[in-house]
Amino acid sequence: MTKLNTSQNQPALLALLTKSMLVGAGIALLVISFFVFGVDAPDPEWGKLWRIKPLIVNPLAGALGGAFYAFMSYQSSRGFNRTLAVLLSLVVYFVGLWLGTVLGLAGTMWD
Template identity: 50%
Template sequence: MMMVQQNEIQNQPVNMAASGKRMLAGAVIGVVLISLFLVGVGAPDPGWEKLWTIRPLVIVPFAGAIGGLCNYFFVRFHHKAGVSKAVAVILSVVVFILGLWLGFVLGLDGTLWN
C-alpha cells in the first residue's frame, strides 16, 4: 500500500477571520497615523492637485493592511521556520513599520515628501 505524503501547510489552513482582523487593525493604524499627519498641513501648495489627500488616505491604510497580513503569517507559521514566537512577533513589527513607512513615502510622494 502506497501512502501519499500531505503538505504540512495544507493541514493548517489560513484562518480568514483572524487574518482579516489583523489586516483591519493594520489598516486602522495606517488611517489614524496618516490622518494625524495630514491634519497638521496648514495651507497646501497651490501647485498640488485639488484632491491630493486621497492618495495617501488610500495607500497608507493598504500598506498597513498588508503589514497586518504579514504579522498574521509570521506569528501563525513561526514554528515552520524554526524560530520562537517572540522573534516572529519582533520581525513582524519591524516589517509592519517598514511597510507603513514605505506607504507614507508612496502616498506623499510629490506633495509633502520631496
C-alpha cells in the same frame, strides 16, 4: 490511511488574517491622518484632491503589514520562535508603514 480534515482551521486563519489586516490598516490610517489633516494651507500645485492618494496608499501598506503579522503568527503556531516572529513582524510593519507614508506623500508633503 485516514484523511485529516484541515478545513476546520481555515475559518480561524481567515479571521486572524482579516483582523490583523484591519488593525494594521486602522493604525496606518491614523498615522497618515495626523499628517494629511494637519496641513492648514496646502500648496496650490498639489491640486484639490491631493489627500486621496496618501489616504489610500498608507492603509494598504498597513494592511500588508498586518497580513505579514498573521502569516508569522501562523508560522509560530507551527514551531517558529514566537519572540522572533513578533519582532520580525514589528520591523516589517514599521518599514512598510514608513514606505507607505513616503509613497503616499510623494509629490506633495514629501519632497
